Amino acid sequence: MKTVLTKSPIEAARFIKRGGIVAFPTETVYGLGANVFDAKAIAKIFEAKQRPNDNPLIVHVGNLEQIESLVSEITPNAQKFIEAFFPAPLTLVLPKSEAVPLIATANLETIGVRMPKNALALEFLRECETPVVAPSANLSGRPSPTDWQAVFEDLNGRIDCILQGDTTEIGLESTVVDCVSVVPLVLRSGAITLEDLQKIVPETQIYQIQKDEAPKSPGLRHRHYSPRAKVVLINPKSKIQNPKSKAFIGLKKPGADFDLIKICASVEEYAHELFSFFRECDRKNIETIYCQAVSEKGIGLALMDRLKRAAED
Ligand code: TXA
């Protein structure tokens, strides 16, 4: 398949309307989209990404009215979050409507809904004239793409089109909040922080998986965010080993030499750079990536979540 590269949201939307799959920028990471009501098109996403079929997709809307066709109920807490934040790097899990095919939600009776904030994403979604399901536009298991070149690296020849936008503003995926239960539960942390959510609904909590319970967010079971290189989390006092080649990313350089190094001025910049740094390390055949641990406050919680997952074997 030839993958068309375009800067035109109108041209990109035409592929969606014809049942194709299109990568597009958002403020978090690039997504790989298909018409939410087209089960055949959605199947192509799973195929192109080699995504396990038990991992549900997030549906993206270009305006608030579209949410009504996707869910059977907007719960009171969800309504508060929508009013406070949308458009935002925030996904709300709600009971799904009959119209949404089960392939979109991996057979769950709930669906994650998000209205992205990125201007080009919104233009594209409005041109599609339908809500668009989209996981991150990477091969399953690879770091999420934060620029169109990373999408090209993973998916060229496997998808219909890439809408070429800028590097994404945030660099980590959206916060996912289960709004079905009475107490909102954060299933995945992101740039909308627990503190932000608690200002709107004070009872909001981080979801802790209970023993013997099926996980509420199936995707979190799968291996994620991983470069080919080994990832090691360190603090400023940790001993650095001497593998053949090593890289460092963090806020303050430790006292060792590295083949590749990225010092970030803030935790936000660290979050923004992480996934593209992982990809750069893989292109340069780095063996071990040392990542500085940060305090789990604000976006530091989301950053540490991704770092810990990447460091798991
Ligand atoms: O920022 C983002 O959310 C990006 C951009 C493209 O919007 N998308 C993204 O999608 O990260 P994906 O598929 O890579 O991650 C979706 C996450 C998974 O962890 C999945 O399990 C969870 O959201 N999820 C989706 N639908 C769900 C549902 N109905 N119930 C619980 N978790 C759900």
Ligand code: MG
């Ligand atoms: Mg993903």
